[in-house]
Amino acid sequence: MTQILITGGAGFIGSHTCLVLLEAGHQLVVLDNFANSSPEALKRVARLAGPAAAGRLQVIEGDIRDPADLERAFAAGVAAGAPIQAVIHFAGLKAVGESVAEPLRYWDVNVTGSQQLLAAMVKHGCRTLVFSSSATLYGYPDSVPIPEAAPIRPINPYGHTKAAVERMLADLVASEAGWRIASLRYFNPVGAHPSGCIGEDPNGIPNNLFPFISQVAVGRREQVQVFGGDWPTPDGTGVRDYIHVMDLAEGHLAALEAMLAGGDQLLTLNLGSGQGHSVLEVIEAFAAACGHPIPYVMASRREGDAAITVADPAEAQRQLGWQTRRSLKDICCDGWLWQSSNPNGYG
Numbered sequence: 001m002t003q004i005l006i007t008g009g010a011g012f013i014g015s016h017t018c019l020v021l022l023e024a025g026h027q028l029v030v031l032d033n034f035a036n037s038s039p040e041a042l043k044r045v046a047r048l049a050g051p052a053a054a055g056r057l058q059v060i061e062g063d064i065r066d067p068a069d070l071e072r073a074f075a076a077g078v079a080a081g082a083p084i085q086a087v088i089h090f091a092g093l094k095a096v097g098e099s100v101a102e103p104l105r106y107w108d109v110n111v112t113g114s115q116q117l118l119a120a121m122v123k124h125g126c127r128t129l130v131f132s133s134s135a136t137l138y139g140y141p142d143s144v145p146i147p148e149a150a151p152i153r154p155i156n157p158y159g160h161t162k163a164a165v166e167r168m169l170a171d172l173v174a175s176e177a178g179w180r181i182a183s184l185r186y187f188n189p190v191g192a193h194p195s196g197c198i199g200e201d202p203n204g205i206p207n208n209l210f211p212f213i214s215q216v217a218v219g220r221r222e223q224v225q226v227f228g229g230d231w232p233t234p235d236g237t238g239v240r241d242y243i244h245v246m247d248l249a250e251g252h253l254a255a256l257e258a259m260l261a262g263g264d265q266l267l268t269l270n271l272g273s274g275q276g277h278s279v280l281e282v283i284e285a286f287a288a289a290c291g292h293p294i295p296y297v298m299a300s301r302r303e304g305d306a307a308i309t310v311a312d313p314a315e316a317q318r319q320l321g322w323q324t325r326r327s328l329k330d331i332c333c334d335g336w337l338w339q340s341s342n343p344n345g346y347g
């Protein structure tokens with residue numbers, strides 16, 4: 001059993017990962033300021049994990065930018081009898097459009113927040129980290145599937161902050177021995193836990209396709225706008241690599257265990273399925289899962305979009321023995337169960 005600090009553990013990916021880690025027997029301290037999440041998510045994680053496992057989950061409301069809050073989180077591990085041995089760092093801001101409007105807030109939370117966290121880790125002698133990076137780093141890829149060696153060319157402030165943190169991690173690993181870091185570049189995380197008890201609950205109008213479709217399906221919104229029908233793809237709509245959030249959560253467990261078991265390293269991995277699906281394919285798959293058509297209209301292209309992004313996931317399989325197991329059908333069935341059981345999210 002290992003004591004792990006999970007920053008941003010109440011969020012979409014964090015909550016599903018907390019459940020997988022509890023089920024694997026780990027002890028967790030979550031540090032979250034609930035800027036984009038609800039404490040209810042972790043209450044449900046505790047319920048799903050069962051009473052024995054729930055005793056291994058501590059939740060601290062606090063901000064990664066505040067050294068006093070980080071101290072409280074590290075102290076919580078010690079108080080529970082096991083100092084924190086590793087960190088999974090999810091906390092951050094992730095809306096591309098918002099990052100264009102408010103770049104300083106993105107640099108503050110994503111970059112300064114990561115720097116404060118790393119300083120606290122050094123202070124407490126903890127040098128094992130799994131970091132939430134993003135496929136957004138690749139910008140407009142030269143070719144697909146995209147390997148990790150593809151050029152890093154972010155096209156928005158959000159992407160620049162992720163690239164800056166990856167740079168900071170590389171500098172740190174080069175500066176002293178002892179660091180074991182996995183940077184995981186997620187493609188498009190979607191879906192929900194198969195219980196329908198936890199899932200994605202975005203604030204306001206969803207920026208992303210999958211939660212938008214779910215809200216149309218449940219009657220919260222009228223129709224999906226398809227951003228572009230003239231892309232150079234088989235049906236003219238954008239193609240993405242959608243990864244079930246439970247596959248992603250299991251990828252974190254695999255990465256964490258590899259870091260805890262291995263020597264000094266900086267491992268940078270794509271987490272994706274290697275399969276591309278178009279917007280129209282996702283709409284059709286969701287309609288099949290919910291049992292009724294999803295109304296949509298064709299609209300113009302969204303600025304900043306690429307035609308196709310699909311991961312080359314081979315390195316993650318080689319390094320971690322991990323690959324996705326769930327299909328687009330699973331993604332839509334689980335996403336629909338979550339949305340239909342919780343039409344207003346965590347409420």
Ligand code: NAD
Nearest residue numbers: 008011012013033034035036037063064091092094132134
């Ligand atoms: P999310 O917004 O659901 O979760 C992020 C969590 O961090 C939230 O619970 C939020 O309250 C918390 N948080 C934000 N600022 C904080 C701060 N200053 N101090 C403490 N907690 C703070 O997002 P998610 O989809 O779960 O994403 C998790 C991570 O994965 C993020 O770093 C994101 O950039 C990255 N990522 C997400 C996607 C995606 O499409 N969801 C894709 C690639 C990378």
Ligand code: UFG
Nearest residue numbers: 134135136187188207208209210212225226227238279305
């Ligand atoms: N799309 C629509 N209508 C919508 C929303 C999206 O047609 O209402 C289309 C987009 O044009 C794109 C596809 O659906 O072709 C997927 O768009 P998303 O907004 O769901 O996802 P993105 O690929 O644009 O970006 C997401 C996250 C980024 C992350 C990236 C990683 O928003 O933060 O995946 O690949 F970096």
